[in-house]
Amino acid sequence: MGALPASKYGKSWMDDRQFRSWAELLEERTGMVLPEERRSFLVTGVGLRMREVGFTDFDAYYEYLASGRAGRVEWAALVDHLTVQETRFFRDPKALALIEAHFLPRAAARVAAGNSVHVWSAGCATGEEAYTLGMMLDEHLSNEGLPRYYGITGSDISLQALSRARQGRYSNGRLGSVPSRYASLYCQPAGSLRFEVVESLRRRSCFTQLNLLDDVAAVLPGMDLVYCQNVLIYFDQARRVRILSNLMARLRPGGLMILGPGEAMGWSAPGVERIGGPNVLAFRRLEAEEGW
Template identity: 35%
Template sequence: MHPRQAQSQSLEPQQPSASHPERDPAFDELLTYLRQNHGFDFTDYKPPSLMRRIGLRMHEVGIGTYRDYTAYLQANPNEFKPLINTLWINFTGFFRDTLSWEYLVADIIPRILRQKLADAPIRVWSAGCASGEEPYSLAIALAEALGIEQYQKRVRLFASDIDANTLHQARQGRYSALKMANVPIALRERYFKPLGNYYSVCSELRSPLLFLRHNLLEDPPMSQIDLLVCRNALIYFNQDGQMKTLVRFYFSLNHAGVLFLGSSELLPQADRLFKLLSVQHHMFRKVEKSSLTPELLIQGLKRA
């Protein structure tokens, strides 16, 4: 990005340069302010990503330094909401990465069902669900595999995100025709109702879903999960944050539970906890190491 000048002051955030690798102390002061005053801890996020996203918002309001932006946040409490909306990158869609979803439907879901007794519950977690397209895609896939009655009876689908605004959208379950473009017509007619220019998720599909606000780095994970889908959220964490989250995912999953990561996530440390099922589709199966405590697992991963 090229620096822009306004009133003899750069509007780009002051970031470390190659000749000055130290992180700007004012950037850390800003993160401390966000943690102490708004309860958002970005310690385990990658600094370059944070700097870039915060810099976008600083540029929008015409502020050139982290220290000035901290002062601006203090003087303008309403600024916090657009900042957080800038930081949470909510890019999602129904059946995103079609080939991976086809593999999930043809191989992974049947595998999970074969391991279950006829009436046993099936627990699924969509972590970082954004505006809900992913958990509703999971719901459709499970309803198709089980039939709607068994789906409602057996499935418990948790959908979590840290962003309250996108969770509100997800709970509404209303999507434009553009958003629905990747949903086959037959599924659209079966699981959605047209409402003017929108489509609304039918109540039969919605009933097993529970949407909740959840911080992957701080809050306890869901438990006894058979399928955990977390796609392209870990790429925004630093290595410690990724390891911490993978350990939580490990303990969240049942024996032989499946982890479905995003196409942008190449995490070598995942091999310590999960067996690779498909390198193309980024799917893993839990490896049993029940004698290890979370503390020992974290220490082992950090030595990798």
């Protein structure tokens, strides 16, 4: 890899030693594995943040991050530059069709029986996925004449993404992927260039910072639906398995877990059955006595 010319900000390229230390730090703290092909992504993300806070040298910035409370606060800001937060409303039609067929009728039955339903969008980025699931569930319960006894939790490692998710405001361009019947029910103009998710849905949605590698049992209720797409791809096999057992542990008996196609090839676990066709990666936790 040839060195890039030094910029006015100082050395603008990581040498091999620096790249290894930065990749190791990122892997240790987030679980994300950065192969050599993504060195320029790392250089750009770290470099941008260094400029924002006035550092000119990768080593000095690394030392700062590794030290004390200020370093931990700064780490939270850097993570925003190093995670891929690409997302959109109604992103995966095949997975959403599975939700219509396998989840919504059961969710309605649970609400009709006096229970509330909990949905978790794990790795929700700026919230579009969480609101998508909320719109589908809300509309279904309303069509069935049932009360809206549900909660949506979105979680992510990025504080900046979560703050945008909480606002629930998006540029009008994002509206293109929202089917018109949902747009008319759940999206309203917020100025000429933006729209917002209606308050009734935002009130039932909560966004919280979680590192998926941590044990999340204490902070989340038993989930009826765990939806985790385009997140596991950034982790190596061992961490994927660890995250999957964390996700599965939050699923109530009878609940569904939906992943992105190909994100957990060959994964299986006791008490879990694969459901859906070949284009959707979905699992159901088998019923226990206290099941659905």
